[in-house]
Amino acid sequence: MKEDQSTVGALMLDLEGTALTMAECELLNRPSVGGVILFKRNYISPSQLTDLTASIRECKPDILIAVDQEGGRVQRFYEGFLSLPALYSIGQLYARDADRGRLVAEHCAWAMAAEVIHHGVDISFAPVLDLYNSESRAIENRAFSPSAEDTVDLAESYISGMNKAGMVAIGKHYPGHGSVEADSHEELPRDEREADEIMGADYKVFAKCVSRLGGIMSAHVIYPAVDGEPAGFSNFWLNDKLRTELGFQGAVFSDDLSMTAVKSAGTAEYRAKLALTAGCDMVLVCNDRESALSVSDWLERNEIQGSRKLHKLRAKPAPEIANLYNEEKWLTACEMVCSLTKI
Numbered sequence: 529m530k531e532d533q534s535t536v537g538a539l540m541l542d543l544e545g546t547a548l549t550m551a552e553c554e555l556l557n558r559p560s561v562g563g564v565i566l567f568k569r570n571y572i573s574p575s576q577l578t579d580l581t582a583s584i585r586e587c588k589p590d591i592l593i594a595v596d597q598e599g600g601r602v603q604r605f606y607e608g609f610l611s612l613p614a615l616y617s618i619g620q621l622y623a624r625d626a627d628r629g630r631l632v633a634e635h636c637a638w639a640m641a642a643e644v645i646h647h648g649v650d651i652s653f654a655p656v657l658d659l660y661n662s663e664s665r666a667i668e669n670r671a672f673s674p675s676a677e678d679t680v681d682l683a684e685s686y687i688s689g690m691n692k693a694g695m696v697a698i699g700k701h702y703p704g705h706g707s708v709e710a711d712s713h714e715e716l717p718r719d720e721r722e723a724d725e726i727m728g729a730d731y732k733v734f735a736k737c738v739s740r741l742g743g744i745m746s747a748h749v750i751y752p753a754v755d756g757e758p759a760g761f762s763n764f765w766l767n768d769k770l771r772t773e774l775g776f777q778g779a780v781f782s783d784d785l786s787m788t789a790v791k792s793a794g795t796a797e798y799r800a801k802l803a804l805t806a807g808c809d810m811v812l813v814c815n816d817r818e819s820a821l822s823v824s825d826w827l828e829r830n831e832i833q834g835s836r837k838l839h840k841l842r843a844k845p846a847p848e849i850a851n852l853y854n855e856e857k858w859l860t861a862c863e864m865v866c867s868l869t870k871i
Contacts, residue, residue: 537562538804538827538834540594540781540812541820546572547580553587555820560827562834563592563810566649567604574608574647581648592841597644597652599636600669605644612640613868615682616660616669621868622682623673630685632864633672637689639861645694646852650843653745653781655686657699657733658706666711667701676729680736687740694844696742701783702770703759704730705747712748712789716758723753735774742841743779744770746808748789757806758790761799766807779809779837785823786816797826809835 540563543552556564564584571577581593595604600614618636622629637655644652658664659679660671672682687697707730710717719726734744746760755764760782770776782803785796793799796819800811813820826832848855 535833535836536590536592536810536838538810538832539563539800539820539824540565540592540810540814541817541824542567542814543570544817546570546576548583548587553583555824556584556588556591558824558828560824560832561588561591562838563594565594565596565812565814567595567814568606571605572607574605577605577647577649585648590839590842592651592838593649594651594653595644595649596654597640597649598654598656598670599640602670605647610639610643610862610865612636612865614669615656615672615686617868618682618686619660619672619678622678626681629682632868633682633685634689634692635861635864636868637686638693639689639858639865641690641693641695642846642849642852642858642861645843645845646849651695651698651743651841652690653698653700654690655683655697655699656701657683657737658701658704659730659733661706661709663709664706665709666713666717667706671706676732676736679733683733683737684740687737692846694846694849696778696841697740698743698745698781698841699734699737699741700745701747701749701759702734702744703747703751703765704733705749706730708749712783713787714789716789716792717749719749719751721751721753723751726751726754731769734770738770738774738776741776741778743781743837744776745781745783746803748783748787757802758793760790760808761793761802761806763806771807777837779835779841780807782808782811784812784814786814786819796820796822800826804832809837 599612708717759765
């Protein structure tokens with residue numbers, strides 16, 4: 529089959545409710561819009577989610593549909609879905625029994641990916657590749673472990689599980705958000721460590737996992753010893769390190785440009801320009817429809833398109849996805865996941 533050489537719009541935005549409105553369909557059909565991300569407010573039940581994704585796909589067949597379905601405190605689809613553990617729970621199991629930890633990581637990831645694909649979603653922004661730090665308000669137990677080596681080992685199993693379901697992995701938050709206390713939803717974090725410490729720990733995880741990732745999401749964090757710009761606006765982090773040094777061929781996403789961490793950088797259009805110029809392929813503008821419209825206008829006015837890399841992120845459902853809940857593999861995965869969430 530010939531690879532699709534067309535481009536995908538560079539903007540990912542959100543929806544207001546549990547059903548697609550005519551106005552939102554018109555918005556999604558703009559050439560600048562290439563993706564939509566779903567939140568808790570967009571979800572009521574599995575059947576409603578299936579109807580919503582089907583209506584989105586009917587409106588714009590090639591659009592990317594995304595979610596943050598990590599598990600633990602970051603799980604957007606909950607009622608009627610498998611309750612997923614926080615990644616740190618898997619890391620704690622791994623510390624006691626590494627083989628069991630790897631096995632559960634793979635099954636948990638497969639179940640997560642299989643279930644959201646079954647309901648029409650292409651990608652979950654996962655796994656979190658940040659390092660665990662109990663002081664990190666934004667990350668904490670969303671991360672596997674404080675150890676870079678253990679995180680890489682578990683991430684490889686987790687990514688394998690996602691891939692077996694037919695979903696690419698999107699590692700976040702590059703080059704590492706877990707070692708700062710501040711939450712980028714509330715302020716702009718600064719990681720004041722020396723460059724060698726950052727490169728030898730947080731960045732090392734991404735360097736070891738990069739060949740297995742279909743995409744990465746950048747962090748709204750400044751690392752002053754390395755560069756003066758937040759990573760998502762940094763040519764050094766996205767081009768010099770990620771593209772050139774690590775040879776990353778996948779898609780790069782900004783984190784949400786409506787977050788407090790980056791609002792002081794300028795207008796929504798200017799923030800999008802900074803991210804795209806630095807090397808992002810797609811920018812997220814969420815929970816701020818006015819800003820999303822402004823960015824859409826700016827992209828179209830300047831004829832800025834997204835990367836062809838984004839086509840490779842569409843889900844390719846494994847055969848068992850169609851009849852998921854009757855599959856023995858699903859029942860096995862549920863048993864493993866549920867045994868961990870009860871601990």
